[in-house]
Amino acid sequence: MKQTIRGFRFSAVPAGIKKAGTDRLDFGLILSDTPAQAAGVTTTNLVFAAPVEITRKRLQSGLCQAVLLNSGNANAYTGDQGKLDALDLTAATAEALRIDPELIVPMSTGVIGNPLPKERMLHGIPDLVKKLDSGTFMDVAKAIMTTDTVPKTVVLDGETGSGPFKMLGMAKGAGMISPDMATMLCVILADMNVRAGFLNECLVEANSASFNCITVDGDTSTNDTLVVMAGGRADALTLGNKSSDCESFCSALKDACMGLARQIVQDGEGATKVIEVRVVGAPSKEKAAQVARKIAESPLVKTAFHGEDPNWGRIICSAGRAGVPFDPGNLDLSIGGVPIVRNGKLVSEDWEMAAHTAMKNREFQVTLDLRSGDGEWSILTTDLSEEYVTINADYRS
Numbered sequence: 001m002k003q004t005i006r007g008f009r010f011s012a013v014p015a016g017i018k019k020a021g022t023d024r025l026d027f028g029l030i031l032s033d034t035p036a037q038a039a040g041v042t043t044t045n046l047v048f049a050a051p052v053e054i055t056r057k058r059l060q061s062g063l064c065q066a067v068l069l070n071s072g073n074a075n076a077y078t079g080d081q082g083k084l085d086a087l088d089l090t091a092a093t094a095e096a097l098r099i100d101p102e103l104i105v106p107m108s109t110g111v112i113g114n115p116l117p118k119e120r121m122l123h124g125i126p127d128l129v130k131k132l133d134s135g136t137f138m139d140v141a142k143a144i145m146t147t148d149t150v151p152k153t154v155v156l157d158g159e160t161g162s163g164p165f166k167m168l169g170m171a172k173g174a175g176m177i178s179p180d181m182a183t184m185l186c187v188i189l190a191d192m193n194v195r196a197g198f199l200n201e202c203l204v205e206a207n208s209a210s211f212n213c214i215t216v217d218g219d220t221s222t223n224d225t226l227v228v229m230a231g232g233r234a235d236a237l238t239l240g241n242k243s244s245d246c247e248s249f250c251s252a253l254k255d256a257c258m259g260l261a262r263q264i265v266q267d268g269e270g271a272t273k274v275i276e277v278r279v280v281g282a283p284s285k286e287k288a289a290q291v292a293r294k295i296a297e298s299p300l301v302k303t304a305f306h307g308e309d310p311n312w313g314r315i316i317c318s319a320g321r322a323g324v325p326f327d328p329g330n331l332d333l334s335i336g337g338v339p340i341v342r343n344g345k346l347v348s349e350d351w352e353m354a355a356h357t358a359m360k361n362r363e364f365q366v367t368l369d370l371r372s373g374d375g376e377w378s379i380l381t382t383d384l385s386e387e388y389v390t391i392n393a394d395y396r397s
Contacts, residue, residue: 003137003155005168006191007033007232011135012143015124017110017117018072027121028069028140029093029128030187032232035103037193038064039200041207043224049076050083051106054090055225058105062196064229065103067187068093070121071144071172073110076222085116092122096129107185107225109146109172141170144185147391148172152263158252160245163237165192167252171260173267184211184264186226188256193238194230194249202250203228210257214380215296216268228253265380270388275305275381276365279319281331282375287324289377291368294322302384310355312340319368332369335359 008030015027040059042052058064068090075082086106094101108116141151156167173184194202207226239249265274277296282288295301298318304311312333320328329344336358340351358364 003153003168005137005166005189005232007036007236008168008189008191008229009033009132009135010137010140011128011131012139013124013127013131015070015117016120017070020117020120025139025143026070026072027124027128028143029132029135030067030069030140030189031097031132032065032229034232034234035063035065036229036231037062037196037199038227038229039196039203040105040225040227041203042226043221045220045222045224047077047222049074049108049223050078050086051075051108052223052225053083054086055105055107055227058102059227061102063103064105064227065099066093066097067105067107067227067229069107069140069144069185069187070116071109071146073108073114073116074112074223075108075116076112078113078115081115085118088118089116089121089125092125093128096125105227107144107187107223107227109144109185109223112222137168137170141172144170144172146172147269149267152260152267154256154259154263156252156256158248160192160239160248161242162192162240162245165190165237165249165252167256169256169260171264173264184221184224184226186211186257186260188226188228188253189232190228190230190249190253191232191236192230192249193236195239198239198246199228199230202253205250206254206257209254210261213378214261214265215293216265216271216382226257262380265382268382269391270385271382272362272385273305273359273383274363275383276363276378277381278365278367278376278378279370280367280376281369281371281373282324282326282377283373284375285377286375287373288370288375289379291319291322291324291370292377292379294318295366295368296379296381299384302381305359306383306385308356308359310335310338310340310352310359312346315366315368316341319370324370326370326372330371332367332371334367336361336364
């Protein structure tokens with residue numbers, strides 16, 4: 001499906017943020033023809049980056065016309081200068097575009113604690129603006145990659161009583177990925193006008209069902225930002241008030257977020273497997289999530305996944321330290337559809353080889369039934385490999 005959308009233009013350039021003198025794209029721009037309705041979700045980390053602070057404030061208006069993105073530098077923990085740098089860059093971009101700087105939100109990802117190479121970035125802004133007529137959505141998706149091995153994009157078509165609409169989304173993220181957002185930048189565009197308040201409601205629901213249900217390493221970044229822009233042009237159709245129309249739009253947004261979230265896990269740093277950890281029979285949905293997260297983020301469990309070792313004891317041990325009451329003598333556990341524990345007892349059949357074989361698959365499911373209620377929740381996680389350690393040991397090298 002073609003990765004273009006009415007009302008939006010794109011560009012990306014190598015500004016030398018990742019490394020001076022290279023041709024790697026690391027500076028991107030998304031521009032809507034007119035101010036678009038907008039909503040956003042940002043990191044829960046108390047140490048949030050300067051661009052996050054600016055984006056939060058500017059999205060309060062419910063409008064956005066441009067997103068200025070960079071990789072190679074997070075502009076996090078950079079003090080007042082980091083904020084001033086981000087403001088200077090959005091101001092220079094606004095001047096070049098002849099739009100209000102308050103309608104530009106910045107997004108950054110990369111190494112924490114280093115000042116932005118602002119002068120190189122300022123030098124790159126004229127090229128960014130010039131290339132808006134020839135740049136592509138994929139250019140920007142590539143420009144925000146750090147340890148990602150592939151760009152992550154999604155294209156969806158939808159239908160409402162008001163007419164058809166299209167969604168285009170991009171995301172980056174491979175490490176420092178945990179529920180409550182992660183080291184993730186994501187922009188989703190829709191070519192239909194949607195009331196900002198309703199757009200925010202849809203986004204919160206979509207984020208909860210997608211990006212907050214994934215983990216790679218249990219870390220939550222300083223820079224997580226998810227922005228949705230709807231409209232983009234003067235003649236864009238407007239979403240009607242019918243419940244069916246609203247449901248159609250929200251469903252498409254959720255599908256876009258879930259598609260991008262799964263791509264992030266599939267491209268997790270050093271990951272060779274994607275595992276769905278499903279906890280059922282918990283006292284509540286929240287308690288199920290608590291147990292599932294504890295299992296999905298356990299290094300011992302994740303290394304067992306990598307070794308294709310059905311080490312059920314590690315899984316139950318992790319569940320037991322999640323702070324959720326249940327009866328250990330009354331639970332069920334299966335790996336890859338193979339029953340291992342029933343009613344708190346190891347099954348008598350020859351389960352180990354069957355479970356080991358199931359774990360050889362690229363994707364499989366772990367299901368734990370606490371038999372303590374009706375709450376259930378699922379989270380996507382990865383295995384933990386030697387390559388993950390190598391990537392992160394050498395990250396700043």
